[in-house]
Amino acid sequence: QQPVQSPQAVILREGEDAVINCSSSKALYSVHWYRQKHGEAPVFLMILLKGGEQKGHEKISASFNEKKQQSSLYLTASQLSYSGTYFCGTEEANYGQNFVFGPGTRLSVLP
Amino acid sequence: DSGVTQTPKHLITATGQRVTLRCSPRSGDLSVYWYQQSLDQGLQFLIQYYNGEERAKGNILERFSAQQFPDLHSELNLSSLELGDSALYFCASSARSDTQYFGPGTRLTVL
Numbered sequence: 001q002q003p004v005q006s007p008q009a010v011i012l013r014e015g016e017d018a019v020i021n022c023s024s025s026k027a028l029y030s031v032h033w034y035r036q037k038h039g040e041a042p043v044f045l046m047i048l049l050k051g052g053e054q055k056g057h058e059k060i061s062a063s064f065n066e067k068k069q070q071s072s073l074y075l076t077a078s079q080l081s082y083s084g085t086y087f088c089g090t091e092e093a094n095y096g097q098n099f100v101f102g103p104g105t106r107l108s109v110l111p
Numbered sequence: 112d113s114g115v116t117q118t119p120k121h122l123i124t125a126t127g128q129r130v131t132l133r134c135s136p137r138s139g140d141l142s143v144y145w146y147q148q149s150l151d152q153g154l155q156f157l158i159q160y161y162n163g164e165e166r167a168k169g170n171i172l173e174r175f176s177a178q179q180f181p182d183l184h185s186e187l188n189l190s191s192l193e194l195g196d197s198a199l200y201f202c203a204s205s206a207r208s209d210t211q212y213f214g215p216g217t218r219l220t221v222l
Contacts, residue, residue: 032210032211034211040215041113041201041213041214041215041216042154042201042203042213043113043213044210044211044212044213047210087153087154089154089211099144099156099159099167099169100156100169101146101153101154101155101156102153103153104153
């Protein structure tokens with residue numbers, strides 16, 4: 001079942017922060033985050049595994065709330081290069097279940 | 112460059128025809144995933160192979176089939192093509208159930 005992402009789209013000024021949420025009605029084993037720029041392939045950002053954790057890389061970090069089956073991606077002090085569509089992908093807790101991407105959140109960072 | 116290669120880059124064909132898309136994973140990656148992305152749409156998971164065996168299946172049509180060969184490259188076969196099959200088809204590879212590295216995609220146009 002496809003996870004839900006919110007918001008659908010967000011427009012920021014350079015230097016502002018953003019949060020993108022991803023939630024599922026299923027028990028999850030992992031949540032993946034990807035960014036796709038127009039006309040390009042998706043690029044991996046990070047993966048969060050069951051057990052609830054938070055990961056970060058410089059100004060992009062994410063958390064996974066296992067109880068709520070929800071993950072959030074945090075982008076701080078956004079840069080122009082952050083523009084793109086962000087997809088979360090979820091893998092259900094049952095072995096062999098589908099890996100499903102959310103519908104995406106379109107992020108535009110303006111100068 | 113993700114290390115995943117896909118051929119051909121572009122494919123134009125007619126309705127009713129059959130095509131084969133090819134994917135070579137990153138060296139050492141045993142998993143291959145296939146995705147379909149229609150114009151301005153999200154990523155639709157089709158199928159996953161792990162070391163030659165089917166691991167998970169998404170919303171893959173019966174007209175579509177895939178396989179992974181002993182050298183780990185994979186092929187996605189699309190038959191009885193319809194206009195609605197026009198899309199970008201991505202292949203991704205991973206070592207296990209973690210980071211997926213996407214290839215550049217094959218753009219299929221069905222006329």
